[in-house]
Amino acid sequence: MSDCLFCKIAANQIPVKRLDEDDLSLAFADINPQAPKHLLVIPKAHYATAADAPAELLGALLAKAAALGERELPNGYRIVINTRDDGGQTVHHLHLHLLGGRHMGWPPG
Numbered sequence: 027m028s029d030c031l032f033c034k035i036a037a038n039q040i041p042v043k044r045l046d047e048d049d050l051s052l053a054f055a056d057i058n059p060q061a062p063k064h065l066l067v068i069p070k071a072h073y074a075t076a077a078d079a080p081a082e083l084l085g086a087l088l089a090k091a092a093a094l095g096e097r098e099l100p101n102g103y104r105i106v107i108n109t110r111d112d113g114g115q116t117v118h119h120l121h122l123h124l125l126g127g128r129h130m131g132w133p134p135g
Contacts, residue, residue, distance in 0.1 A: 032119035036070040045098070050083065051090050053124075062127025063099055067091045073120040075109045091122045099126035104134075 034040045036052055045065060046053040056064040067090050073079040079087075088105065095103040103126035108114035 030072055030119050031117055032068045032121060033072050036068060046090065046094055048090075050086055053090065053094050056123070060123075061125040061130075063103075063125070065094060065098065065124040067094065067122040067124065069120055074118045075115065076107050076120055077109065079120050087120075087122055091124050095124050095126065099124070102126060102130070104130045106134075 031040070035042050035054070042054040044052060044054055046067075049070070051067055051069055053065055053067045056066050058064075067087055069079065069083055069087060071083075073083070076084060091105045095105065103124055106123040106125065107120070108116075108123070
């Protein structure tokens with residue numbers, strides 16, 4: 027999708043510090059962090075929401091986020107997928123938030 031921010035990042039049109047990358051996904055720091063450490067995991071292919079993505083890809087993204095969390099946030103982390111406007115999704119390209127670096131309260135909001 028030509029006007030999608032995350033598609034441009036995946037295509038190297040917008041530079042980011044890549045924390046992890048494979049054929050399917052890319053991980054990098056969020057530019058608007060909501061926790062002391064806030065990382066994103068995106069698929070390289072465009073899927074607007076989690077509901078649009080194949081189950082195998084969702085599993086791979088979750089596994090990638092968990093591995094990254096274990097590496098980057100050994101004291102604990104939260105994985106979040108916001109879906110559509112009411113779910114808090116602001117970039118309509120599937121992405122997983124990995125939040126940590128502090129105690130995460132409950133309920134989240």
